[in-house]
Amino acid sequence: MTVIAASIEAPAKPEASRTAFIIAWALCLIFYFLQYALRSAPGVMIPELTAAFGLTTLGVSALLGMYYYTYAAFALVSGASLDRFGAKLPIFIGVLSTAIGSVLFGFGAITTVEGGRLLQGAGSAFAFTGAVYLAVHGFSGKWLATAIGVTQLCGMLGGFAGQFAVGPLVHGSIGWQSFWFYAGAALTALAVLMLVATPASHDKVHGSLLTMFAPYKVVLTNPQSYLCGIIGGLLFMPTTIGDMIWGVPLLHQGFGIATEEAVARSSMVPLGWVIGAPLLGYLADRIGRRKPVLIAGIALMMISGLGISYLEAFIPPYFGGLLFGIGSGAAMIPYSMIKEANPDNVKGSATGAMNFLVFSLSAFLAPVFGLALMRLSGGRPLTLDHFHHADYIWGGAIVLSFILTLFLRETGAAARQTPAASAS
DSSP states (O other), X not given: OOOSOTTXXXXXXXXXXHHHHHHHHHHHHHHHHHHHHHHHGGGGOHHHHHHHHTOOHHHHHHHHHHHHHHHHHHHHHHHHHHHHHOSHHHHHHHHHHHHHHHHHHHHOOHHHHHHHHHHHHHHHHHHHHHHHHHHHHHSOHHHHHHHHHXXXXXXXXXXXXXXXXXXXXXXXTSHHHHHHHHHHHHHHHHHHHHHHHSOOOOOOOOSOGGGGGTHHHHHHTOHHHHHHXXXXXXXXXXXXXXXXXXXXXXXXXXXXXXXHHHHHHHTHHHHHHHHHHHHHHHHHHHHTOSHHHHHHHHHHHHHHHHHHHHOTTTSOTTHHHHHHHHHHGGGGHHXXXXXXXXXXXXXXXXXXXXXXXXXXXXXXXXXXHHHHHHHHHTTSOOOHHHHHHHTHHHHHHHHHHHHHHTTSOOOSHHHHHHHHHHHO
16 A cells, blocks of 8 residues: 555654554554455355345355445544554553454354344454554654555555455354354454553544534535545445455356365455556556556556456466555555645545445445346346356446546645745
8 A cells, every 4th residue: 555645754753662563553543454354354255144044145245245334434533543542552452342243243144144244244344543653652753654665565465365365264164153153252452452451641622523514614625525436436446345255156167167166266356456556556656656556556556457357267366366465555545645635634544435426336336236236137046147247347447537537636745846946
């Protein structure tokens, strides 16, 4: 990932206080890793979930997409609560909610699975915004870009583990329900550690609870915020829904690849994020411009996506998914741009608004894609032709993101320095 405001200077703090924030940030990275693993893990459980609940293709997509409904809504709550209350209590509640949601999912009744998925989304909304908040308070501006890049890297490693590592576990030694119980136990322990380690001190904001949402007036009246959010959402969806939910079925049912091999190949996309997010972020920082790197990532997504769908027999296994993941790492660049397009004093809320816009699109498109597959298949087993037709949704999303990028205002350091240079 690129920087969430490379130009933000963290508030001046004593060294001991900075160290405490860095320790809390490191623990929050574990939370971000685990919640991403939980986000992508159901993608390798689709046969088990279908058999357990008798769900249609649309039903499975809607069930797993419930995560994004509460994630999007609570993205706003997380950003505002961090700006108002600091990190200690909000992040603890977020981790604990995710833990409870995992346990509920493991009970295996449709009502508890639905409730658990909603709780997972609500709690997970505090992971990224919490890590950003802690990084801003723990690192100087010199190291903030690196810290945020490492944050997103950990998240994508979790997405990779949620497919590559969880697949063999749920199809072998522990079963899909037990996996959720173990995840809940690990998150509960982490919640306690976060509560102990996270500093309580911060600059309190006075007034009613409604005032904690006041920063959103600044963020959401800025047209650039919407462009950043929509572009980021369009670039996230082919990964979070197209790959993390439907990547394994595409490879297994569409191309006839064995399940274990399909899981391994699908996991290359989040692994590509691990490479692409920090790499593209570094390039955007290095040249001081965001838009050229964003456009390059979009182009790589389109080319590699077409290769995966139509040239699978001619490209090396794993290569197409890895390239697609590297290109989709560009989806994090708008996170920097929304920060840089808004005042520094709404940094938490800008991240919350960005997550709300990004994952509102995912919440909307998850059932739409499932419905498209169901109508194309007519209730019959899915084939490669069905996936090819439905994948026009992702192709359209990538093309639209490119068009909207043309209207983004450049926010990189080089663009900010140009007026000053001209004036002198």
